[in-house]
Amino acid sequence: MYVIALTGGIGAGKSEAAKIFASLGIPIVDVDVISRQLTTAGHPVMTKIADAFGRDFVTADGALNRPAMRERIFAVDADRKKLESILHPVIHEKALQELDKHRDAPYQVLAIPLFFETNRYSGVVKRTLLVDCEEAQQISRTMQRSGMTESTVRSIIASQASRSYRRALANDIIDNTGTFEELAEKVKEKHEKYMQACVDSE
Numbered sequence: 001m002y003v004i005a006l007t008g009g010i011g012a013g014k015s016e017a018a019k020i021f022a023s024l025g026i027p028i029v030d031v032d033v034i035s036r037q038l039t040t041a042g043h044p045v046m047t048k049i050a051d052a053f054g055r056d057f058v059t060a061d062g063a064l065n066r067p068a069m070r071e072r073i074f075a076v077d078a079d080r081k082k083l084e085s086i087l088h089p090v091i092h093e094k095a096l097q098e099l100d101k102h103r104d105a106p107y108q109v110l111a112i113p114l115f116f117e118t119n120r121y122s123g124v125v126k127r128t129l130l131v132d133c134e135e136a137q138q139i140s141r142t143m144q145r146s147g148m149t150e151s152t153v154r155s156i157i158a159s160q161a162s163r164s165y166r167r168a169l170a171n172d173i174i175d176n177t178g179t180f181e182e183l184a185e186k187v188k189e190k191h192e193k194y195m196q197a198c199v200d201s202e
């Protein structure tokens with residue numbers, strides 16, 4: 001299995017980059033998508049979250065109350081760690097199962113915001129690809145996409161690894177300070193490189 005971890009800070013452009021890899025036929029395993037699936041109504045994980053945080057963090061139909069949880073965990077570090085200790089092991093197990101389904105693909109993309117923060121996936125990942133832009137762009141793009149306030153976005157950025165730390169650790173970097181067209185070109189370049197690399201590694 002040849003797995004590329006696609007990582008980056010909030011709003012840096014991971015989802016947009018992942019869509020372009022998908023359009024090139026590459027399977028995508030996205031841990032944010034898995035996390036959302038695990039926190040829908042009726043999933044056993046929701047019982048653990050309700051026990052740990054109380055009913056205020058669960059919607060009337062039993063799903064995760066995402067805005068309430070977002071406000072809480074990016075204000076209180078201990079609560080973020082508590083939520084992560086419930087969700088991360090289950091997300092990890094599910095992500096490995098998903099990756100296993102696409103063993104025959106030339107390579108796969110694992111979209112994972114907290115790759116450098118968690119360390120859980122290093123065993124399965126061959127290379128890391130950072131999508132990176134200026135912090136001001138992360139903030140404005142996230143605010144536009146989600147309607148979050150600037151201070152919420154800043155608190156999320158503060159909880160994540162710094163830009164310089166990620167840039168120092170990544171094997172490859174895509175600069176997403178430009179247009180969508182430029183991003184698409186850069187993703188295609190990386191795709192060609194990874195196609196060659198996985199052939200060479202056989």
Ligand SMILES: CC(C)(COP(=O)(O)OP(=O)(O)OC[C@H]1O[C@@H](n2cnc3c(N)ncnc32)[C@H](O)[C@@H]1O)[C@@H](O)C(=O)NCCC(=O)NCCS
Nearest residue numbers: 009010031032035066069070073083084087113114159160
């Ligand atoms: C806090 C929650 C409810 C907010 O939900 P929401 O729908 O607004 O955001 P979504 O899940 O799409 O995540 C958006 C982005 O927030 C950032 N983010 C999410 N969780 C975390 C975290 N624990 N630490 C730092 N940043 C995070 C990431 O950049 C992520 O891409 C949700 O993100 C969550 O349940 N987080 C805990 C699970 C987790 O750690 N996910 C990251 C997987 S490695």
Ligand SMILES: Nc1ncnc2c1ncn2[C@@H]1O[C@H](COP(=O)(O)OP(=O)(O)OP(=O)(O)O)[C@@H](O)[C@H]1O
Nearest residue numbers: 009010011012013014015016141145178179180183
């Ligand atoms: N090059 C670009 N030019 C303009 N807007 C962009 C560009 N790249 C991404 N965006 C927009 O910025 C927002 C954030 O991008 P995206 O959702 O891909 O980021 P992300 O890294 O997946 O964020 P998150 O960590 O929140 O999941 C989206 O609305 C997206 O369409």
